[in-house]
Amino acid sequence: MSDTFFFAVEVAINGLMAGVMYALVALGFVLIFKASGVFNYAQGVMALFAALTLVGIQSGQIPFAHVINATFGTHLSSFGWNVPSLLAILLTMGVMVLFAILVERLVLKHLVNQEPIILFMATIGLAFFLEGLGDLMWGSEIKKLDVGLPQGISGTIENVTHEWFGYGFFIDRLDIIAAMVATVLVIALTAYSRYTKQGRALRAVADDHQAALSVGISLRFIWVLVWSIAGFVALVAGIMWGTKSGVQFSLSLIALKALPVLMLGGFTSIPGAIVGGLIIGVGEKLFEFFVGPMVGGATENWFAYVLALVFLVFRPQGLFGEKIIERV
Amino acid sequence: MSSLTHKEEVPEGGYRTPDGRIIGGVLMDLKDITLRFGGVTAISNISFDIRQGEIRAIIGPNGAGKSSMLNVISGFYVPQEGEIWFRGRKRPPLKPYQVARQGVARTFQNIALFKGMTTLDNIMTGRVTRMKSNMLEQAIWWGRAEREEVENREVVERIIDFLEIQAIRKTPVGRLPYGLQKRVELGRALAAEPDLLLLDEPMAGMNVEEKEDMSRFILDVNDEFGTTIALIEHDMGVVMDLSDRVVVMDYGRKIGDGTPDEVRNDQAVIDAYLGVVHE
Numbered sequence: 001m002s003d004t005f006f007f008a009v010e011v012a013i014n015g016l017m018a019g020v021m022y023a024l025v026a027l028g029f030v031l032i033f034k035a036s037g038v039f040n041y042a043q044g045v046m047a048l049f050a051a052l053t054l055v056g057i058q059s060g061q062i063p064f065a066h067v068i069n070a071t072f073g074t075h076l077s078s079f080g081w082n083v084p085s086l087l088a089i090l091l092t093m094g095v096m097v098l099f100a101i102l103v104e105r106l107v108l109k110h111l112v113n114q115e116p117i118i119l120f121m122a123t124i125g126l127a128f129f130l131e132g133l134g135d136l137m138w139g140s141e142i143k144k145l146d147v148g149l150p151q152g153i154s155g156t157i158e159n160v161t162h163e164w165f166g167y168g169f170f171i172d173r174l175d176i177i178a179a180m181v182a183t184v185l186v187i188a189l190t191a192y193s194r195y196t197k198q199g200r201a202l203r204a205v206a207d208d209h210q211a212a213l214s215v216g217i218s219l220r221f222i223w224v225l226v227w228s229i230a231g232f233v234a235l236v237a238g239i240m241w242g243t244k245s246g247v248q249f250s251l252s253l254i255a256l257k258a259l260p261v262l263m264l265g266g267f268t269s270i271p272g273a274i275v276g277g278l279i280i281g282v283g284e285k286l287f288e289f290f291v292g293p294m295v296g297g298a299t300e301n302w303f304a305y306v307l308a309l310v311f312l313v314f315r316p317q318g319l320f321g322e323k324i325i326e327r328v
Numbered sequence: 329m330s331s332l333t334h335k336e337e338v339p340e341g342g343y344r345t346p347d348g349r350i351i352g353g354v355l356m357d358l359k360d361i362t363l364r365f366g367g368v369t370a371i372s373n374i375s376f377d378i379r380q381g382e383i384r385a386i387i388g389p390n391g392a393g394k395s396s397m398l399n400v401i402s403g404f405y406v407p408q409e410g411e412i413w414f415r416g417r418k419r420p421p422l423k424p425y426q427v428a429r430q431g432v433a434r435t436f437q438n439i440a441l442f443k444g445m446t447t448l449d450n451i452m453t454g455r456v457t458r459m460k461s462n463m464l465e466q467a468i469w470w471g472r473a474e475r476e477e478v479e480n481r482e483v484v485e486r487i488i489d490f491l492e493i494q495a496i497r498k499t500p501v502g503r504l505p506y507g508l509q510k511r512v513e514l515g516r517a518l519a520a521e522p523d524l525l526l527l528d529e530p531m532a533g534m535n536v537e538e539k540e541d542m543s544r545f546i547l548d549v550n551d552e553f554g555t556t557i558a559l560i561e562h563d564m565g566v567v568m569d570l571s572d573r574v575v576v577m578d579y580g581r582k583i584g585d586g587t588p589d590e591v592r593n594d595q596a597v598i599d600a601y602l603g604v605v606h607e
Contacts, residue, residue: 211440216428216457
């Protein structure tokens, strides 16, 4: 078969891998939206913040070093130690749980029974706050994140595919890891929400607050739990994206790519987030490959949004979302 | 759940019903409850008690404050004045989920089920207060968590058998007809094995057949599990057949309290229901 065909397949596979990364971010949105009906604008910034914190802890950076130095004229920068990756990840998770508790205490608790739009605006505020906090705590320079994940083109795959098809596929090992991590994450989250007490409580809260209270479920606890899980997903996404392209402000902008993913997959469906991510990933790569040259390229920037727009017109609930039926 | 039905002696504070059942001492005592919303007084200075093992009805015309009373008992409203004594102890102001954990389960007038979840899952949520394993055990599905899930499934299956809803175990409840939804909601409340079961208009909007079914289930629950039941109804006929004692409310005040026969012949109650000419 021709090289063009194999190249197209390679593009598609790489698209799938990119799609997995989109799906990881989208997953965080879906979790919070399902459980509390809040569209959490801060999800992308949470991923950035998690990645920043992880790098900071790992390299023994002193938090707020810039602020302290500027105020007291000191020259602090580092504790001078390195924390092992796994421990650093656990500590970062601790920070994300703390963040979840604070969000519930300081924001959500006071906005009970408010319109969704009010809560949405609160999360926009949260996004700006967290972005600033991340900068203050850890500095704004681009950082390299390395938790020991394999990176670079996989030589094995290239050789094997070369033997089989006479065409060596270029696939990044990090993308393969990301795909595996996302798969495990989705299976684990689905099982958790389906077969455990808290999972059931989570779905119950998403469905009806009053009824949930009446069977003895504490709403506040569930909200902390949901935001912690979203923090965990943000951490995973932060690690993957951070390893791939460095920890920097633009990391928070990948959240924007999650929007078309959600419109495709539906805001309330975990499988939807995955499938939506994959479709967008493959779609934009193949579109760039086939149509891009005809229109002068750079289609990847807008393809996802146009696709989402088409979906909004013809299937507003997305592929897997719950159909919105308004009773009159 | 212990049944007091077949004990011979009448305990202190208890009494014997006409059909020979024995009612125990005071389970919940409400003293001088007053509830206001801004300037509106929904409940004004009401006292009554609920005894172990009885079926206690709260009746009254629309807007009498019956639902408010139930919401006070289940912790959804906190009264401005008055005391609630439960199992011999004064209850501090609690959140609804804390009241639920103390052993008070309820249903709602307008059905508050988890519509997207199956009948089985809905009733399983009723077991939340009965599951002791912690988050970590749940997350890794280890030892106690798994054993608990199995044990609780057995309890839930018994309730499903009891309420004769085997056929709809896996159906999302949003798709069920009204009468069955009411039954599932009763099942969820029962799953908590409550000491006190509160039913808010369990027969509202039902046809005659459904009402008869529901009446039978309420009597069976009380008889088989010995569960104390407090229910609200404005259909007088149904209430009189079901309940041991009746509280009658009108305009937020208590205007009658006693056995169905006593209440039926009370002039104040008759006036409230039939209206009276004010001169």
